[in-house]
Amino acid sequence: MHQQLFAIIDVETTGGGIAGNRITEICIALMRGNKVVDKYSTLINPEREIPQYITALTGIDNRMVENAPRFFEVAGKIDEFTRNAIFVAHNVSFDYNVIRGEFKKIGQGYTRKKLCTVRLSRKLIPGLLSYSLGRLCDTINIPHVDRHRAEGDVDATAILFQRLLSLDESFETFNSFLNPRSKQATLPPHLPSEQLEDLPEEAGIYLFKNQKHKVIYAGKAKNIKKRVLSHFYDKKTKEYHLGQETHFIDYEITGNELLALLVESEHIRKYYPKYNRAQKRPVNAYQIISYANQRGVIQLALAKTKVLHDSVGTFYNKTEAIEKLEEICETFKLCPRFCSLQSNVEQCSHYRIKNCEGICDGSESVEVYNQKVNNAIAFLKENKPNFAIQGKGRKSDEIGFALVIEGQYKGFGFFDRSEAISTVEDYEPFIKLQTASYHTHAIIRGFLKKNGERNVVRFESTLKESSDLPYQETDLLGPLLGGNW
Structure with missing residues (x-):
């Protein structure tokens, strides 16, 4: 390890996620053992506009990089300069993936072993409130000038790396992070490895939380530990950003996958996590409702709504709801017109349902017809499965x-x-x-x-007609009647 070559690297970029990030500046300090032996630094023309907020952060503007070399012009130098070296950076996944992305754009591969000074610091200097480069340098008295410029950050990271080397004289921690079977370098920088080690290998749900303990992702798994780790090995931009924002992980064992799915759905509904795309948008329901018209005839109708009220039946598929209306209309000899299956007609003339007994033309009494409607409603309510x-x-x-x-x-x-x-x-x-x-x-x-x-x-009976269970404000689940789930 004393003769090992390390490349301490920092890049400044245009922002925009890993896929859209372009480098504006790079600095590489070569360290053999614990001594800096060479350094390379240059601005880079990113071939795109630098956003104002990036200029405000780094001080690098479009004019500064206008005549700087483009990445393909310095790629050979970067590749040669870091060859046979271990890639070291503060939050290594960011710098490494951005550089790999630049090489990929010019049709070249770039692979190096990696070490993350954030994760090494968490292991070798535990208990600090923050492991950002600026805060860490302030805490352990490392000079850090020209913050958010590549050379200034590399100089500070090199000193930090020397300190870390001195704290691990046997190189046990370094070797464990470099072990090909170790995934340490790909794990989120702000997440203590102990939290990952303590995850169970059982079915359940897991919650990724940010620095303020706000839930930013909810997931389910047959094996919680295996699924959580898979997020961090994924190279997609979304998974990378999720890892960058994750500071805490909570979990709940459910024992089986069905309950994991149901509990995951509840957490997504409750917390509306930033990184969950599925299940967040409310879905329209179709309700069969009943009401009395001016003649006193009880009519049935289909209502589309997101805010549900008490109804004869609730469905999440319009076709299914219409089929159920047609079924009870035909079974109980109701009128298609008064079941909202026909409109703008005085007398019903449904293409299939022909057994209306005359409520629409006055040949059937309101009282007799309403009794049939009430029987249909009772049938719907009584045949909901338990x-x-x-x-x-x-x-x-x-x-x-x-x-x-x-x-x-x-x-x-x-x-x-x-x-x-x-x-x-x-x-x-x-x-x-x-x-x-x-x-x-x-x-x-x-x-x-x-x-x-x-x-x-x-079950045939209910909990005293469900009165033993407290009323739920969003009483949503539609009946697939007669046990037809």
């Missing part, structure tokens, strides 16, 4: 479950295998109430489609 889906719990002697009452997802929970659970009421003490949504509906429906009735426990 069931629990059971699966593995968080430990071997535990069962996890998701509960659906009258077609609505109510929540999930866990109970000991020794518990006598035989009726729907028996689940009540163990349930953690959740908000039903289009996404929980889709998750449960997808599970049933894939797994069938396996592990499904169905």
Whole structure:
């Protein structure tokens, strides 16, 4: 290690994410052992405009780089200068990936072993409030002039690296970070490795949090530890930025994948995380509603809404909702006109439903017709399924479950295998109430489609017509009636 060559590197860029980042300045200090033996520094024409906020930060403007060499003109020098050296930087993933991106643009590869002085500092100088280069230098008395300029940052990083070398005389920490099997160099700079080491290898959900403990990403996994690490090995710009902002990771073991999906959906709905794209946008629901017209006839109609109220039935697919309207219209001999299946007609003339008994032309009494409508409404409400889906719990002697009452997802929970659970009421003490949504509906429906009735426990009775479970403000889950989930 005493004769090992290190390339201490810093780049200034135009900003815009890894994919769009162009280098405006680079500095490389070559260190053999713990002594700087050579240095290379140059401005670079990024071949694009430098944003004003970048100029304000670095002092580098468009005029300064106008006559500077373009990257392809210095690529050979950078490649040769760093050959046989270990690439060292403060937050190495950033500088390394930007440089690799520049080489890729000119059709060349660039591969070096890497060391991150942020992660090395966390390991060898633990307990500091901040590991940013400026704060770190202030804390341990390293001179740091020309901040946010490549040479100034390289000079400070070189001194920091010398300090770190002196704190690891046996090179045990350095070697562990350089081990080909080690992923240390690719891990987020602000995330203590202990948090990753403590992650369980079980099914559940995980939450990435920023410096202020705000949730910025929620995910689910069959193996939490494996899935979390996979984010940091991904080279996509989104995953890189997610890693840069992650300071803390929380998790919750669910025991099985179904509950992980449901809990993940709840966290996305609750926290609206910055890096979750799926499930964030509210989905329109289609409700079958009932109301009395001026004649006193009870009509059924389809309403599209995001804010749901009590209804005869709620669906997340318009075709499914229309089919259900047509089904009850035909089954209970209702009028297509008064079921909103036809409009702008005095008398119904539906192409398929022909068994209207005359409410539209006055040959059927309002009282008789309304009784049929009430029977149809009662049928819809009574035929909403009640069931629990059971699966593995968080430990071997535990069962996890998701509960659906009258077609609505109510929540999930866990109970000991020794518990006598035989009726729907028996689940009540163990349930953690959740908000039903289009996404929980889709998750449960997808599970049933894939797994069938396996592990499904169905019930005929409800919890005293669900009155034992507190009212949920967004009562969303649509009935796939007659158990047709």
